Amino acid sequence: MGPNPLQQFFSKVGARDVPGALAVIDDATVFEPQGPTHLPIYGRFVGKAGVERLLSTLAEQFETEIFEIKKWAEAEDYVFAYGFMQHRVRKTGKTFKSEFTVVAQINSGLIRHYRIFEDTSAAVAAFA
Template structure:
């Protein structure tokens, strides 16, 4: 997939989703946060033992999520986005990853589906679906 800048992506949903992955992969937190609206409908369902699960609505909460994820994941052995499909302001990204969890040394492997809605080139809805049971197992010593 070809990365686009947010200017090139404009209000293009697929371009905004691709830009999210580009900025996330680069670890550029300020630029990443700039892709989100001031209030966001964010949800990563899962077990309470997994620190990045739950609902968030503010950029401060998103910052805490990204910092926590960076601290909790010792290494990413694999991260692939297989497909981004967009229809109007709504898009879905499908892929897979393998993370090594720092506190346990266990691997967390999962396919994922990411549901995103975009408004004015910014992400207003972010719902991530991953294997919650595998995540909980990876965080349990």
């Protein structure tokens, strides 16, 4: 069995292959990074256009220094990832470090719903 859709998504994003990342996204997907919506990296992003906008925003805001998945788990139509990330916020030069968890619902081999949970207070401090 090959990589799950979330693994494929992260692999494509890491390679800066946005079309490849969007290929594993359901047309009606909802991505909901959990955090204060006054920061551009959080909110509700709907469909492939929304995910493309989110990826563009992340690239504009961050220089990613570390993004590693430490554990994967799957249960029925869900994939879970736990890891660590470190980004440099371009406008402040500050580092945003956080452990994170992603919960993705999979439908017909595509990501239908995606939530990421991270240290939002660290994000707020890095953007300030």
